[in-house]
Amino acid sequence: MNYKANIESGSTGSCHLPTGLPVGSELLAVEFTEDPKDGRRLLHALPIEFQKFAVVSPSDSAVVADPSGKPKRQIEFLTIPAENHQASESQNVAALWVEASTTSKTPMQMMTLQGAQIYWSDKRVAILAAPERFETLRSALIETCWFDAELASLERELASAWPEMQNDAPMAFVFDEKSLPRRKELQRRFQRIVSIRSRMLRLSPHVHSPHIHPSTLASQVAERFRERTRLLHRHEILDGQLEVFEKVYDTCGQRISDFVQSRTGHILEGVIIVLLIVQIVIWGFDFLTSLEPTTVVQ
Amino acid sequence: MHYSSIDCLKTIAIVVMVLVHFAENLSGIQLPITGLGAPLFTFLSGLSYRLWVDGLEADGISEEEISKRSIRRGFFVFAMGFAFNIFVWLPEDTYNWDVLTMIGFGLLVLNLLRRLPLAIPILVAVVSILVSPLLREMAGYQAYWESGYFEVDLTLPDIMIGFFATGYFPLFPWIAYSIAGLVSGTILSGQAVESNDGCESFLSRSISIGLLPVFTGCALISTSCVLLAARPLLPSVLATRFLGGWHMFPPTIEYVLATIGMASLLFGLTHRWIDRNRSWVLPQGMLDLTKTFSRYSFTIYVSHHMVHLWPMWIYGYVTGRETTYYWGKAMSLGWSMPLAVLFLVICFFAMRRIGPDRRLGIEGWMRWLCD
Numbered sequence: 001m002n003y004k005a006n007i008e009s010g011s012t013g014s015c016h017l018p019t020g021l022p023v024g025s026e027l028l029a030v031e032f033t034e035d036p037k038d039g040r041r042l043l044h045a046l047p048i049e050f051q052k053f054a055v056v057s058p059s060d061s062a063v064v065a066d067p068s069g070k071p072k073r074q075i076e077f078l079t080i081p082a083e084n085h086q087a088s089e090s091q092n093v094a095a096l097w098v099e100a101s102t103t104s105k106t107p108m109q110m111m112t113l114q115g116a117q118i119y120w121s122d123k124r125v126a127i128l129a130a131p132e133r134f135e136t137l138r139s140a141l142i143e144t145c146w147f148d149a150e151l152a153s154l155e156r157e158l159a160s161a162w163p164e165m166q167n168d169a170p171m172a173f174v175f176d177e178k179s180l181p182r183r184k185e186l187q188r189r190f191q192r193i194v195s196i197r198s199r200m201l202r203l204s205p206h207v208h209s210p211h212i213h214p215s216t217l218a219s220q221v222a223e224r225f226r227e228r229t230r231l232l233h234r235h236e237i238l239d240g241q242l243e244v245f246e247k248v249y250d251t252c253g254q255r256i257s258d259f260v261q262s263r264t265g266h267i268l269e270g271v272i273i274v275l276l277i278v279q280i281v282i283w284g285f286d287f288l289t290s291l292e293p294t295t296v297v298q
Numbered sequence: 299m300h301y302s303s304i305d306c307l308k309t310i311a312i313v314v315m316v317l318v319h320f321a322e323n324l325s326g327i328q329l330p331i332t333g334l335g336a337p338l339f340t341f342l343s344g345l346s347y348r349l350w351v352d353g354l355e356a357d358g359i360s361e362e363e364i365s366k367r368s369i370r371r372g373f374f375v376f377a378m379g380f381a382f383n384i385f386v387w388l389p390e391d392t393y394n395w396d397v398l399t400m401i402g403f404g405l406l407v408l409n410l411l412r413r414l415p416l417a418i419p420i421l422v423a424v425v426s427i428l429v430s431p432l433l434r435e436m437a438g439y440q441a442y443w444e445s446g447y448f449e450v451d452l453t454l455p456d457i458m459i460g461f462f463a464t465g466y467f468p469l470f471p472w473i474a475y476s477i478a479g480l481v482s483g484t485i486l487s488g489q490a491v492e493s494n495d496g497c498e499s500f501l502s503r504s505i506s507i508g509l510l511p512v513f514t515g516c517a518l519i520s521t522s523c524v525l526l527a528a529r530p531l532l533p534s535v536l537a538t539r540f541l542g543g544w545h546m547f548p549p550t551i552e553y554v555l556a557t558i559g560m561a562s563l564l565f566g567l568t569h570r571w572i573d574r575n576r577s578w579v580l581p582q583g584m585l586d587l588t589k590t591f592s593r594y595s596f597t598i599y600v601s602h603h604m605v606h607l608w609p610m611w612i613y614g615y616v617t618g619r620e621t622t623y624y625w626g627k628a629m630s631l632g633w634s635m636p637l638a639v640l641f642l643v644i645c646f647f648a649m650r651r652i653g654p655d656r657r658l659g660i661e662g663w664m665r666w667l668c669d
Contacts, residue, residue: 177413178355181488263415270418278425281470282432285462289436291455 017078018097021090024081024131029057030142031074044139046146049202054142073153075123075145076101077138082117082128094119094126111224114217120225122149133217140218144225147206151234154196154203158241164189165245172251175259183256190249197242200235207235299349299487302585303568304342305592310564311339312595313642316602320638324606326626327634333546336397336467337475337557338564339595343401344479345565347408352487361413368409370668376402378596378660386603388611388621393457394448395465398599403469404476416481423477427554430470431540433463439548448547466547471554478558482511482565509570515563522556590649597659602641606634 017027028043036042036053044054057074078097080090094117095108101123102108110119116129116137125145127137168186171179207226212219226232314335321327347368354364379398383391411419442448442456442464450460462469526544529537529552542550572580580588591598614623628634652658657665 177415178488267415267417270414271421274418274421274425278429281462282429282436285433285436285459288455288458288462289438 018093020093021080022082022087025090026079026134028077028079028138029074030054030077031057031072032146044142046143047206050146050150052146054146073146073149075125075142075149077141078124078126079131079134079138080126080128081131083115083130087128090128091117094128098124098126100124109228111221111228113220113224116217116221118221120145122152136216136218137221140222141225143206144222144229147203147226147231148229150199150203151207151231151238154200154238155234157192158196158238158245161189161192161245165248168252169248172248172255175252175255177263180259183260186249186252186256190253193242193245193249197246200238200242203235207231299352301349301569301573302580302588303565303572304346304349305585305588306568306572306580307338307561307564308342308592308595309588311335311342312591312598315339315599316642317635317638319602320606320634320641321631323625324610324628324634324637325631327631333553334557334560336546337554338561339599340397340401340404340467340472340475341479341482341558341561341565343404344408344476344481345483346479347405347476348412348480348483348487351412352483365409367668368405371664372402372405372409374402374664374668375399375405375596378402378600382600382603386600386607393450393452393460393465395460395467397467398596399461400467400469400472401476404473407473408476408480411477411480412484416484419477419481419484423474423481426469426474426477427471427551430463430468430549430554431542431551433470434548435539437463439464443547464548468549471549471551474554475558475561478562482562485510486569509566511562511566511569513566515559515561515566518555518559518562520559522552522559525552525555586653587646587649590652591645594649594652594659594661596661596664598645600660605641606637 017025030043031054032046032052033040033055034051034053036045036055038055040055040058042053042055046052046054078094080087080094082090095110098119098121099108102121106122108119108121110117112118116127116133118128118137118141119126120141122145125141127134127141129137168189171182171186211223215223312335314331318329318332318335321329322332351364351368354367359367376399379396379400379402380392382398383394383396387394387396407422411422437459442450442460448460448464448466450456450465460468525541529541529543532541541552542548544550544553544556546553572585610624610628611621613628614621617623656662
């Protein structure tokens with residue numbers, strides 16, 4: 001989607017360029033795909049471990065669903081040409097545009113750096129800068145926005161798993177025959193925790209990356225963005241929380257494994273005991289039938 | 299967990315048993331449905347036991363307490379069976395090993411089996427079915443049934459032999475019904491846990507909608523049919539000593555397989571159509587009624603014997619004949635069947651008046667004494 005500023009659309013839709021912006025302004029809805037060769041304009045390739053590419057979204061809708069049914073992660077980028085970000089009208093429009101997407105939990109953030117001004121929320125980013133800096137700034141912001149969104153996604157996923165984990169915790173201590181039908185359920189939850197850990201570890205080098213020297217505008221913006229969104233602290237907190245889950249599900253896995261192994265042995269012992277009992281019954285029955293009827297019961 | 303399907307099936311079992319017993323004891327005629335009520339009733343006792351244990355576990359009752367209650371209940375029903383034999387069938391039939399003694403002893407066995415992996419109860423059930431022809435052969439079954447009913451000398455070996463193999467409801471193979479019920483209940487309750495997770499396997503979905511019991515039931519009935527059809531072609535040792543054709547007395551392998559299959563099939567179908575779609579299959583009033591019948595099934599079982607046997611014994615005694623003189627020849631089927639229906643109608647109104655939530659009758663005594 002690509003709207004030029006000289007088109008006075010007047011629309012207030014989420015993907016329409018706001019009115020009152022200078023020529024050269026551009027609004028792009030960016031989404032992340034695993035396949036960059038699908039004809040869409042490639043904006044940025046995320047670090048290789050994520051296997052994701054930021055491309056221009058082809059549709060008008062702000063949020064679309066991927067084949068798995070989950071909403072696709074999508075961010076709108078508004079780039080406004082500004083010399084030393086002194087155009088107050090553009091600033092107002094950009095601020096209002098970003099603010100329209102905020103909630104009380106995700107307020108708008110703003111930073112000014114080396115003549116560039118950036119407004120952002122978790123859904124929209126507005127960049128006021130010299131046009132030659134758009135490309136690098138947008139790439140840096142796409143990447144850091146992705147990290148932030150990925151971490152937020154992990155936080156949400158883990159937060160929703162607390163009640164389940166508390167229900168499952170007793171099985172880390174006692175696992176018995178009645179718990180057996182829940183084995184697959186526990187296995188799925190363990191896999192989910194492993195998946196969260198794996199995604200989190202892929203984020204780690206980028207969250208913990210030291211400042212780059214010599215610094216560039218893009219690297220500084222990314223660093224500032226990480227500070228403002230508290231990526232480092234959130235990552236550490238998530239790490240601590242995840243440890244609790246891992247302990248519970250690791251122990252559950254160990255309990256299940258022990259139980260299933262011993263159960264196999266018990267079944268075998270049970271079979272032998274049943275066969276011995278049958279033998280005793282037949283022997284006893286043979287004995288009974290061979291007795292003369294002398295023991296008279298009253 | 300309470301299943302309306304179990305109430306409906308218990309009601310069916312009671313109705314079948316009332317009709318069969320009135321026809322047999324008053325008119326000496328065996329109805330085509332003879333031999334179908336007791337297997338269903340025994341199967342449901344095992345199934346209800348599993349659900350009862352699950353309920354206690356859900357209430358946080360300790361394993362030890364559950365075992366104690368199970369044992370007390372088992373002994374209570376066992377003792378009720380003896381009291382029933384003495385007071386209803388008269389003292390000379392004390393050791394005829396009726397269905398109540400079987401169910402009572404079955405509860406003691408189920409208490410031992412309930413915590414074991416499913417493979418063990420299934421093995422016990424299979425072995426009990428397979429070993430029963432052998433035990434009957436060793437005991438000389440026909441010697442105990444020369445007059446067409448079970449006769450036993452009051453000697454310890456004969457009594458024990460009756461209990462194990464030759465009585466009306468001997469441990470082998472009747473324990474298989476209780477165990478089949480326990481296994482069905484265990485699979486069902488295991489499925490309930492699994493389906494909470496929202497991602498059901500094909501197997502658990504099949505159990506949930508009642509298909510697994512239906513498949514199992516069909517497979518057992520088919521096996522029985524095949525055995526019945528193939529029996530003339532088998533070597534005589536197998537055909538006469540191991541299989542034996544369609545008989546309830548003795549309970550042959552074909553009979554046991556088919557009736558366990560029938561119970562499983564009926565449970566699967568009613569679980570599918572009543573438990574899951576209860577709003578339109580049966581009206582609430584009917585479900586309440588079957589619940590009441592189910593709650594008082596032991597009481598109805600005992601009382602229906604009392605109302606048709608006692609008058610017959612008394613009349614025989616009063617007319618100076620042997621007490622049991624009129625057994626099987628008191629009246630024609632044209633009279634006994636309306637009397638059976640009348641008894642059921644009276645039960646219907648009595649049950650409707652009592653309602654499902656009161657604790658009366660033998661079940662009330664059992665709860666008072668054992669829980």
